[in-house]
Amino acid sequence: MSRATDTVLKGLEEIRPWVEDLYKDLHTHPELGRQEHRTAAKAAEALRTDGYEVTEGIGGTGLIGVLRRGEGPTVMLRADMDALPVAEATGLPYASTVTVPSDDGTPVPVMHACGHDVHVASMLGFARLMARAREAWHGTLVVLFQPDEEGGTGADAMVADGLVDRSPRPDVVLAQHVLPYPAGYVGTRAGSFLTAADSTRVTLYGRGAHGSMPQHAIDPVVMAAMAVVRLQTVVSRELAPATPAVVTVGSITAGTGPNIIPDRAELKINVRTYDEETRATVRAAVERVVRAEAAASGAEREPEFEALAAFPPTVNDEAPTRTVAAAFDELFGDQAHTIEPQTASEDMSRIPEAFGVPFTYWGIGGTDPAVYEKAAAAGRLTSDVPVNHSPHFAPVPQPTLDTGVSALTAAALAWLAAPED
Template sequence: MDPLAKALEPHLDALLPELEAIYKDLHSHPELSMQEVRTAKLAAEHLARCGFEVTTGVGGTGVVGLLRNGSGPTVMLRADMDALPVVEATGLPYASTVRAKNEVGVEVGVSHACGHDLHVAWLMGAARVLGEHRDLWKGTLLAVFQPGEEVGRGAKGMVDDGMTERFPRPDVILGQHVMVGTAGTVGIRSGTILSAGDSLQVQLFGRGSHGSQPQTSIDPVVMAASTVLRLQTIVSREVGPLDSAVLTIGSLQAGTKENIIPEDATLKLNIRTYDEGVRDHVLSAVKRICCAECAASNAPRDPEFTPLNSYPMTVNDAAATARVMEVFKARFGEAAYETAPAAASEDFSHFGRAWKTPYVFWFVGGTDPGVYAKAKAEGQVNRIPSNHSSRFAPVLHPTLKTGLLAMLAAAGVWLCDGESAGHA
């Protein structure tokens, strides 16, 4: 049922101190999206030591390790490497104090506020034990360290760099993400597990003037305020009650001084949906409303729409997910559960879509069990610092081992079952 993880588990406890040191080093040295030079170098060197053929610079800073171990299925394991422009406030002794310039040259604090450092450590651990115990499995392993997940460009960048032509086509692609949840648990589901995510910038144009003479202006601040309020009706009045969508205006910027009516205003929006039809409707409605509000204000020109990033839905393959769920139940018992879809988004599915191959993505709980149980009992789970919070800090044990075991158990479904592996 779970031959690979079961056989390898006795070797993991000796490896955990090394992985913890790797994790803390990565946590202390975060790098912004598409700037993961140091992390990529560490991953590449680690893969080489483990006997992988290593290719660097894929799609920017992406790293691909290839380990051939006889005939059998090809399994791809993926970890994302990038950190966020967030000043860390965890108080951990290994907390990040890094500052770096973002893509527009602004210096920002940087931290692994989403847990990608843990993802890298998990994959490095899996590469190590699989490289050292090739007698326990057969097939080909692709270990992929991906840049730029947080900006939605990393997976697509690797694909656009010829990844599907340069490396063997996987029979299955596997990925995981640390989330708020009891440490030691894994959550998985067939079908949609993560929403589609679309972010865009909308620039509204007015006519500037002195604050004492509003009649000579076309006020973009009023235009923006009306637009923000009207945009909220898309979900409440245009999306059906049995469907789901989230629309957030995370930024509204206009003007520099209280007595100057500015020339323009800029909105930044984020949209999450679980259905392609709903997604298309919401995006269309955003443009319709922005244009209509500008027309109502007699704006001198139509608004300007600039896409910021776009993430497809993550939809787990039913047959492959059933096989992974079975092995998770064998490995973790009741700690393996069927999760609800999350409103977060990922670019992980670009790989499966490009290769037209099944993929499976799941969650690993990273919250201290006592803390989570107390918060749940008090109805305060939403107060636990979550991914992207400056105070997000997964508890290392048992999270480190759980994620490593989950990755090995899932990979073993194919690597230890060559005859049926290609038919998931």
């Protein structure tokens, strides 16, 4: 590893217990998007303790910490803070039992089912190491903690709230995400890495009637069922076999009783694509199919389409990805890999886009290596290794956290290392 990376990471053993305790605390106390008040407060407190200039309340609960060390490049690193409305089933001693009221007052369980607790703990560990080894680097370090990644609104909210004017302008933006690979793994990829994701609520309108008198109805349940079936052909029959995309109908809702034909049905549809051309093609096909099925059923009112969330594709810039990959090869050796494209989605790219600067985003593993190897040997990776958003997803603290801290350090120092290194 480089001299700067070695110098900074010498402090890792000392802070390791603090990072692990922080991770477990965050896991026990998850917060949904736009509600990350406790998490943001803990991040701000740690950063101020380590000498960072902290600006809070950007886009709601977002914040940045800035540490300056003379002339040189400016590097921004981002961590997301929010959790998910999932009931935890890990059985861990530090498992979440948090619930919060929903809009109608019913309790909603909350869990860090996507590893954002790893991201926050790793970032704060990295930030502390960089503050304690300032002699090893030069330039300006910006650590950014983003709200509501899961809802796809957090990055845009920070930008809309003046992030570009409230932060030093970075030369590059860096980020990482824990994934269900073996802990210790790091993976980079230039170009298309994560998909765009578009979620839409579709309301199909029919005519209600008694279940015994279907001739008086226009049945929206049948209409919806035919649309669901036909939507499965969009990818298989309208895209080239080598063009990846996913169309998922994740929710179908209609009716109140077995003998009542309702007057409407609702579908929630998710589309994932890797490029804007395919994105436009698939979205147009989805709308065409739904409208056609409504027309075929004799619907007297056009379907309604309501956008629920939209995530951009994550397309890593070539130059910073090569730089980070080289740093990882040097530090991690055979644990550094080229990762395959992922069908998950992110809003992180909105931040470098707002600054007009390049970025790269990589993955780290969080699964117990023994569990992963056993599942791989048995051909049971898809069933035995919990993935992000599963109620059983909980990255093992080590070596996940050490890898997260080390990866951020090596990546940042690829730009910030002192000239003599």
